[in-house]
Amino acid sequence: MRALGVLDQLLQFQRGDLFPWVPVLFGTGIGIFFSLRFEPGVAHYATGAAIGMGGWMLLRRGDRQDGAVFLGWAVLVVVTGFTVAGLRAQSVAAPVLSFRSYGPVEGRVIAIDRSSRDRLRITLDQLRLGQIAPGKTPERVRLSLPEGAKVPEIGVRVMTTAHLMPPQGPVEPHGFDFRRHAWFQKLGAVGYTRVPVLTIRPTSRGLAVDQLRQRLSGAIRSRMPRATGGFAAAITTGDRSGIPQSALEALRASNLAHLLAISGLHMGLLASFVFGGLRLLLALAPPLALRCEAKKIAAVGALLAASAYLALSGAQVASTRAYVMVAMMLGAVLLDRRALSLRAVAMAAMIILTLRPESLLGPGFQMSFAATTALIAVFGGIQGGVAARGPRWMQIAVGVLLSSLVAGAATAPFAAAHFNLLSHYGLLANVLAVPVMGLVVVPAAVLALCLAPIGAAAPGLWVMDLGIRWILFIANWVASLDGAQGAVHMPSAGVLPLIAIGGLFLILWRGRLRWYGLPVLFVAGLLWQGAQRPPVLIAPNGGIVGVMTEDGRTLSRAKGHGYAAERWAENDGSLRSQAEAAALWPYLQRGSPTLASLPGKTMSLQVGSPARTLIHVINKTAAEALIRCAAEDVIVSAKPLSPKGDCLVFDADALRHLGSVQMQSDGRWVSAQDVIGDRLWSRSGP
Incomplete structure (x- = not known):
């Protein structure tokens, strides 16, 4: 009760300024949902409802202390955010391809974009995929097209032959999880085609706005040089596919x-x-300007243009955030109210997060x-x-x-x-x-x-x-x-939340206590500065290995698996290319009995304390010849292995379940599966 009294005194200075904290609490509930390592079930949502009921009881207290009311609302909003995130995750559930496939792909073009490697990509829905049963067919797939391919029209039905694979997990355990991103886009497979994409049916109905966007974007690019035309199309229609x-x-x-x-x-x-x-324009017509409220007419016109x-x-x-802000600003003009405030930002955040x-x-x-x-x-x-x-x-x-x-x-x-x-x-x-x-x-x-x-x-x-x-x-x-x-290197998991909390407290809180946000920001900076990168990283498919040395991270391959190599370099805060990183790899084959008996291409070096020999078996010949290993060996391969011995093996079969793997500074091995856990988006595919 004393704590509620202290909170009540603090909130006396915040009267009228608490609404911007609503999306903060709502987002906290969402953050809790995504941070779980298990998928919430009925029991968890029931527990959340009970907690929310406890918050409601605080709201109904007879003394109506501000502290009790705030806690009641806080609990309700956090639980609501958690529940909304869970409902959203369930509502977008769609089949996800669980294996690699090659075969005919037929579907309707619903989006066109360009990859980070400047490859044109199309997204298809209403799919038919070779021998895959309709009940297991993904709702959407995204395909990279060959260089120089003709851009199809939005809404046409096309067919091609493509390589498809499930959306991949993070290239390192704490990295960006593309599977989660793809889940909320209902993207059940990604891949590429090396043959032309054929139009088999003309434009269908239901994508009128997207078709208008494509026509407008094409018209702009056709009348301007490539660089400026692509820029103009991006800021006009959101289409970035034409930017070099x-x-x-x-x-x-x-x-x-x-x-x-x-x-x-x-x-x-x-x-x-x-x-x-x-x-x-209205002011140039005095008879009209004197008989109507020109300001409000202009606000309606601007709102229509923004829509x-x-x-x-x-x-x-x-x-969407910008539109909500503009709509609230123009609505305030129509109602003769203050046009722009933190309340408007909070309302926009609530709409988007919902x-x-x-x-x-x-x-x-x-x-x-x-x-x-x-x-x-x-x-x-x-x-x-x-x-x-x-x-x-x-x-x-x-x-x-x-x-x-x-x-x-x-x-x-x-x-x-x-x-x-x-x-x-x-x-x-x-x-x-x-x-x-x-x-x-x-x-x-x-x-x-x-x-x-x-x-x-x-x-x-x-x-x-x-x-x-x-x-x-x-x-x-x-x-x-x-x-x-x-x-700059990637921060540890808690840094960004601390930065957000410190910054929000500094901006939203009223009174001298707001300056406590500065120590929070300082602590976040220290944690970021002190974050250590993993000594060893293994790609999800075992195709490439990265080891931290005194000169930076070295890679086991100079070519291939470029996506993982680029992401690792970015997360390390390194501007070194893959070839430059691979040149740092030392060969230690002579000192390892296991390596001495292997033909074909292998790479190795010493890692950890006590030292262990990390062996990357790169080709099929070496993988087939690896029948024995020593206890001090850590073996990585994109092929299945079954060596005799007490070595630690990360082969194709193990990595299919584990995903990417990293060695911690204390010598422990942590996989992406350990970090992500059992979530809707991690249950299908590798």
């Missing part, structure tokens, strides 16, 4: 890749341009809301201060500089944790590029869209091209500067 890989790399290196995401910047600029333009833009963009997390709880784990959600929350808090705190003094051009310059600095600082930890890269000159690039985006590119895009129905979009596209050329010039120039990029 070199342009993407330059934008990422200069911290300008966020300009490609249809987010608050684009949605806000579009709504502001339409809102201001309509008010100006259309959301539909065209594909309603991704960032664009519809897509899994987005909490993605960089898009984290970076988008981190930037928006920090910007509103900072600009709200300095309202009427230095940024509002001096001539108008100076206010704009200070605003752009400050917003770039604040947004960059707020998103930097999340970007570094997910992508392991830091752009050292990102502030410079944003100061030079963002104003052009707002003053040239977005207004020109609106002009082109308005004139397109009458076939007069050329002037708008020409102006867009000039603005985008400038942005790409800045991106390439900044990316070419010495030391433009730095690499």
